[in-house]
Amino acid sequence: MKLDVIVIDDSSINLVLTSHLIHKFEGCITSEFNNPKQALEWCFEHVPDLVIVDFMMPEMDGIEFIRRFRALPERADIPVLMVTANDQIEIRHRALEAGANDFLNKPIDKIEFAARVRNMLSLRRSQRKLLDQAAWLSEEVKLATNEILARERETIIRLSKAADSRDPETGAHILRMSHFCKLIASHIGVSEENQQILLDAAPMHDVGKVGIPDNILLKPGRLDPTEFDIMKQHSFLGYEILNGSESVILKAAAEIALSHHEKFDGSGYPFGLVGDKIPLFARICAVADVFDALTSERPYKKAWPDDQAIAYLREGRGKHFDPMCVDVFLENWDEVMEIRNRFKD
Incomplete structure (x- = not known):
């Protein structure tokens, strides 16, 4: 299963580092943005499987990005990981209220990063499988219903011909x-x-x-x-x-x-x-x-x-x-x- 990970950070070095760590996970591809507004525009057209967003950014901070991201259709359950150098509890509370699922502190610890991302990707894979199964079941129900309707219509036409x-x-x-x-x-x-x-x-x-x-x-x-x-x-x-x-x-x-x-x-x-x-x-x-x-x-x-x-x-x-x-x-x-x-x- 291919997973799309979007990384948003105004630091080019952090983008390269984070993307490098993500690519170690099999089946993951990344889209990197140093501008949160451009990242949000990308999210209008694409549904990512994991969002990794920095907190401190110009124009729009990570909390505001998460809030706007969650407002998009079909984005309510996408895992979001916020990276921040700020350890104030108020910031974390605001991020949780906006829709963040987990946090990482800067500088990023590779082992902690791998563990948290692995868990979030596992969650997303399970979501995708459930969605795929629901779509499959919906299609099977639709096919079965159409078959019943086709038989019903055939019966109606035959009964009509009997009258004719x-x-x-x-x-x-x-x-x-x-x-x-x-x-x-x-x-x-x-x-x-x-x-x-x-x-x-x-x-x-x-x-x-x-x-x-x-x-x-x-x-x-x-x-x-x-x-x-x-x-x-x-x-x-x-x-x-x-x-x-x-x-x-x-x-x-x-x-x-x-x-x-x-x-x-x-x-x-x-x-x-x-x-x-x-x-x-x-x-x-x-x-x-x-x-x-x-x-x-x-x-x-x-x-x-x-x-x-x-x-x-x-x-x-x-x-x-x-x-x-x-x-x-x-x-x-x-x-x-x-x-x-x-x-x-």
Whole structure:
């Protein structure tokens, strides 16, 4: 393990002597400074493993250097050895308060110097090993978590495809729709973490359709009132399938499945929620889902032209749809087109 030792002393002879003694320790390299301000600037960019600083220096004494050094990020635990010809107890108390770990008196005794530096370097090696181990453990946890999330996302996509297999919508629809959702979320202040959750959860919005009879789900014409009541049950069915999980993605998916057919003016289902009483993810999904459904060809209908679909969104602004979500979607039309071209049927 390579260890960086910084030596600060306004005497060139002391710098040479101290550095010579440090180089006897295997793996140590030194940086020498006769100006404490320059040394402090170096410490802004580098994290030393040991600081050896003289007390009596012009412009800034050793105590002030230590105080400023300790104020730097990630420098609180670096071993600091102060060298001084002053044996006043008050000076040592001030140095300890500033953050010094140990002291050496001038003139330096080589045996005492070696013992104290050896102990401080040993301490620093232990710190470094603990830091490295913590970083390794953090990376391993991150890798394991990412693997779990990848499996969870795969399960979600497969479950979504299971619903799609009974629905004339295509797999590309859920990809476009979920990316439209992320697009809207990214422009209304949703955190990146929640944008990813929405992207992963949105494909599950219609998973409840697995429980709708084929003669209703696949009916080419308009549903009668009784059939429509049955169709509306897919919101509850999707919620029941997804609810109760500890997964944040499945929790979000359950909320979306239940609420994405609510309308901003309260005329939607299943609860007739109004405005921001509708969960934000569901309001976002409503715009994304309806737009892609309108502009996609299905066995029972032709795709609407873009201008007609845009007019429908504008007409439904504040009625069916959250005005903010509609505005953001249409204001970022180039990104909408990029997503549609990326995920073609």
